[in-house]
Amino acid sequence: MYREDLREWERSAGVECHLTVDRATDGWKGDVGVVGALFKKPGVEVPVDDTVAFVCGPPVMFRFVIRDLLALGLPESRIVSTLERYMKCGVGKCGHCCIGVAYVCVDGPVFTYEQIKKLGEDI
Ligand code: FES
Incomplete structure (x- = not known):
């Protein structure tokens, strides 16, 4: 997936691209x-x-990556992820995506880990 993009990032000045697979x-x-x-x-x-981490991938991975980022000393406000897996209608009508007081589809779906914790979401 995104092989051409990855190759371009690897060639870009000022970018370190590290890849790993299961x-x-x-x-x-x-x-x-x-x-x-x-x-x-x-x-x-x-x-x-000087780092902001954007975490995407299978939900099971989130918890471990976030744990490791926090262990590095990254603040919760600079760990960003998405909760789009909760969405159905995507326009704030069905309520399927509600977590606490937030509608993931209209208030997100991108949140900082600091926000995710306040929503009470266990990732
Ligand atoms: S997905 Fe329907 S209200 Fe958000």
């Missing part, structure tokens, strides 16, 4: 394992004071 296929030369393991990889430095 299971390597033939020909894969990158890392294998969870995203958080990349933070501890030799040569990888996360400039915490």
Whole structure:
């Protein structure tokens, strides 16, 4: 997915692109394992004071990536994710997406982890 975009990011000045997969296929030369393991990889430095993390992917991954980002010292206000998996109508009519007082479809779907915690969402 997004192979051309990834190649372009890898070639871009000022961008470090680190990739990891759950299971390597033939020909894969990158890392294998969870995203958080990349933070501890030799040569990888996360400039915490100058970083905003955008977390997307399967929901089961969110909890572990966010835990690892918090362990790095990243503030909750600079960890951003999406709760779009709760949406149905997408226009604020059905109520399917309500978490606490928020309508994910009209108030989000992108929230900081700080906001997600206040909603009472357990990710
Ligand atoms: S998805 Fe229907 S109200 Fe948000």
